[in-house]
Amino acid sequence: MKVIVAGYFEFANEEDVSVMLKGAKPHIDGALQEEGCIAYSWTEDHLTPGRVWVYEEWTSEETLEAHLNSHWYRDMGGYMASFERKPMNNIIMKYRVEKEEPVYDTSGVARGHFFTD
Numbered sequence: 001m002k003v004i005v006a007g008y009f010e011f012a013n014e015e016d017v018s019v020m021l022k023g024a025k026p027h028i029d030g031a032l033q034e035e036g037c038i039a040y041s042w043t044e045d046h047l048t049p050g051r052v053w054v055y056e057e058w059t060s061e062e063t064l065e066a067h068l069n070s071h072w073y074r075d076m077g078g079y080m081a082s083f084e085r086k087p088m089n090n091i092i093m094k095y096r097v098e099k100e101e102p103v104y105d106t107s108g109v110a111r112g113h114f115f116t117d
Contacts, residue, residue: 002038002100003064005056007092012084014050020083021052027076031056034070036063054092064094 011017021042031040038057045051058064067073103110 001060002097003058003061004095004097005054005058005064005092006095007090008045008051008053009088009090009092010048010086011050011052012086016083017044017050017052020080024076024079027072027079030072031067031070031076034063034067034072036060037067050086061096 011020021044024042028040028042031037036059038059039055040057041053041055043053043055045053056064058067099114101114101116105111105115
């Protein structure tokens with residue numbers, strides 16, 4: 001079952017965001033090459049200065065577990081420690097995807113409910 005990781009963290013100094021993201025590229029690229037990694041994206045929030053959103057997709061709990069025990073994860077954590085962050089008031093969450101469908105139906109209408117059960 002696919003797993004999604006999503007959430008955000010905030011830097012104490014908003015100017016650190018672009019520097020951090022550029023320097024994190026090798027770690028991000030490494031994670032993207034790991035078995036089971038579908039998406040691994042760290043994105044600056046342009047409406048909330050200093051905030052970075054994290055979005056990851058993994059093919060399974062096992063591939064996420066392998067990532068969390070990889071040097072790519074540990075190295076990113078070490079790199080991130082060089083930047084001052086605000087206290088975590090939010091939690092970065094993981095989700096198991098039970099069902100997956102397009103938001104838009106075949107007639108182009110966006111729907112919140114799933115088409116099939």
